[in-house]
Amino acid sequence: MTQYNNALLKSMITPEASGAVYVDRQQQNLAFPNVVPAQLNIGDQFQIGVVPAGSVLIPWLCNLHFPALDSNGSPTLAGSIGTANTPAALAAAAAFTAAKNVAGSSLLTPQQVIGDPEVDTPIYLTVTTAAATPANTGLIWADLALRAWRDDTDSGNQTA
Numbered sequence: 001m002t003q004y005n006n007a008l009l010k011s012m013i014t015p016e017a018s019g020a021v022y023v024d025r026q027q028q029n030l031a032f033p034n035v036v037p038a039q040l041n042i043g044d045q046f047q048i049g050v051v052p053a054g055s056v057l058i059p060w061l062c063n064l065h066f067p068a069l070d071s072n073g074s075p076t077l078a079g080s081i082g083t084a085n086t087p088a089a090l091a092a093a094a095a096f097t098a099a100k101n102v103a104g105s106s107l108l109t110p111q112q113v114i115g116d117p118e119v120d121t122p123i124y125l126t127v128t129t130a131a132a133t134p135a136n137t138g139l140i141w142a143d144l145a146l147r148a149w150r151d152d153t154d155s156g157n158q159t160a
Helices: none
Strands: 021-029 045-051 053-058 063-066 078-082 090-093 100-103 112-114 122-129 137-150
Touching: 021 045, 045 053, 045 112, 045 137, 112 122, 122 137
Parallel strands: none
Antiparallel strands: 021 137, 045 122, 053 112, 053 137, 063 100, 063 137, 078 090, 078 122
């Protein structure tokens, strides 16, 4: 039997090329006043997660959980979820006055890739309406669905 091998024939399927997805659970304790100041101002940004360098976020597979972040009898805190330069890239302004889940189906699908081949991309909660009284604790967890960065589809299309 003779075996003929074509040295130019390469598999197109690799973990990167196949778009393998993994979920990274990240937790951030926004304990007041240790981490967050007593007064939250409009425009303040608090990191709730990070897309690691070399990865791309898949918003529709993510799940975010927020406790009540405003403990006042008449809470007012509202915010958006996104990146530093695009604060509402993933979710427009919404109330964070009671515990809530922000599931992938309710997250926006941005026009641009959220991620970068070389640097981490932080995900922020940006305050759009100040809190009446910040809660004493606030453990936020984010199940961020990620895939590997691909130069052929992602380059020149990312947001910061």
